[in-house]
Amino acid sequence: MNILAMTCDQLAARLTSRYGKGRYHAAAFYREVLKNGRTHVADAPEFKDAQKLAARLADDIRLPECRIVGRQAADGVLKFVTALTDGMKIESVAINGKNRTTLCVSSQVGCRMGCRFCTTGQKGFGRQLTADEIVWQAYAARFQMGRRIDNVVFMGMGEPLDNLDNVVQAIRVISDQRGLDIAQRHMTLSTAGHADGIRQLAACGLKRLHLAVSLNAADDALRSELMPINRVYALKRLKEALSAFPLARKGVIFIEYVLLAGVNDSRDDADKVVRYLAGLPVRVNLIAYNGGDVAGYRRPSPDRISRFCDRLTATGLFVRLRQSRGDRIMAGCGQLGADASA
Numbered sequence: 001m002n003i004l005a006m007t008c009d010q011l012a013a014r015l016t017s018r019y020g021k022g023r024y025h026a027a028a029f030y031r032e033v034l035k036n037g038r039t040h041v042a043d044a045p046e047f048k049d050a051q052k053l054a055a056r057l058a059d060d061i062r063l064p065e066c067r068i069v070g071r072q073a074a075d076g077v078l079k080f081v082t083a084l085t086d087g088m089k090i091e092s093v094a095i096n097g098k099n100r101t102t103l104c105v106s107s108q109v110g111c112r113m114g115c116r117f118c119t120t121g122q123k124g125f126g127r128q129l130t131a132d133e134i135v136w137q138a139y140a141a142r143f144q145m146g147r148r149i150d151n152v153v154f155m156g157m158g159e160p161l162d163n164l165d166n167v168v169q170a171i172r173v174i175s176d177q178r179g180l181d182i183a184q185r186h187m188t189l190s191t192a193g194h195a196d197g198i199r200q201l202a203a204c205g206l207k208r209l210h211l212a213v214s215l216n217a218a219d220d221a222l223r224s225e226l227m228p229i230n231r232v233y234a235l236k237r238l239k240e241a242l243s244a245f246p247l248a249r250k251g252v253i254f255i256e257y258v259l260l261a262g263v264n265d266s267r268d269d270a271d272k273v274v275r276y277l278a279g280l281p282v283r284v285n286l287i288a289y290n291g292g293d294v295a296g297y298r299r300p301s302p303d304r305i306s307r308f309c310d311r312l313t314a315t316g317l318f319v320r321l322r323q324s325r326g327d328r329i330m331a332g333c334g335q336l337g338a339d340a341s342a
Contacts, residue, residue, distance in 0.1 A: 108158025161197025
């Protein structure tokens with residue numbers, strides 16, 4: 001049984017059908033594996049009189065055959081590279097904050113969105129990650145890397161809404177209070193603008209999950225050049241999906257905008273962003289281009305970044321200029337994938 005792909009209730013149903021045991025032993029086993037990081041549970045109180053069951057479960061339960069094959073740290077950021085069963089590799093990033101640690105997880109090997117400024121997108125698509133491979137990143141960060149994980153962001157390699165079923169199952173597992181117990185209100189899913197996926201996600205009932213959208217241009221011609229997904233889901237279609245997305249009370253959609261020198265950082269670009277976001281409950285995260293394996297793009301000057309930011313805030317938009325962290329180890333936004341392909 002692949003326990004990292006199951007919620008506690010799903011494990012209980014499996015134990016009932018396979019062993020004639022149910023919720024009591026499932027909750028104990030689930031707690032030991034996902035909350036405490038142990039797969040041998042014979043000494044757990046609930047198994048004191050069920051040693052044969054404990055032994056059978058220890059033999060029956062499996063974790064993904066993933067291995068951490070590389071790690072780098074700088075500026076409070078830890079990037080680790082995972083080799084999957086088939087030898088393909090992914091990258092995950094743990095970011096230490098003042099009072100919390102955020103884990104950036106991957107949802108695919110590579111990505112097929114092909115964003116021009118993104119290292120991952122330029123590496124191409126390998127395959128979808130399974131739910132347990134996604135969950136394993138949080139499990140490994142906690143129990144192998146020794147990091148207390150407070151927040152999870154689906155902003156690593158891949159487009160999460162291009163792998164919706166596995167991502168949603170992973171969210172349900174990670175947020176299960178009897179296991180890893182990272183609440184959905186502490187999770188953010190970032191999309192390149194997969195409008196159909198946004199509508200499908202809206203129907204999944206994940207009411208406290210945060211949604212982030214990588215915008216990067218509010219002009220169809222420019223956005224299609226930077227982000228080929230815009231040729232399928234143009235800005236009008238994307239805005240319709242965002243307008244219909246259900247939010248928690250006082251909830252907002254996070255808009256991510258990577259500033260590229262001389263490409264999307266002009267006053268006119270800023271004004272287009274303001275007009276496009278009108279009527280949407282949003283907060284804007286500005287991200288100065290980090291650089292990477294993609295030639296032809298540069299980070300704007302600090303003055304140009306400030307002018308763009310001021311232009312947005314002057315209209316009443318809530319804007320945060322995200323500080324770059326981890327770019328020295330290729331762990332910043334848009335940089336993942338270089339070490340995974342090594």
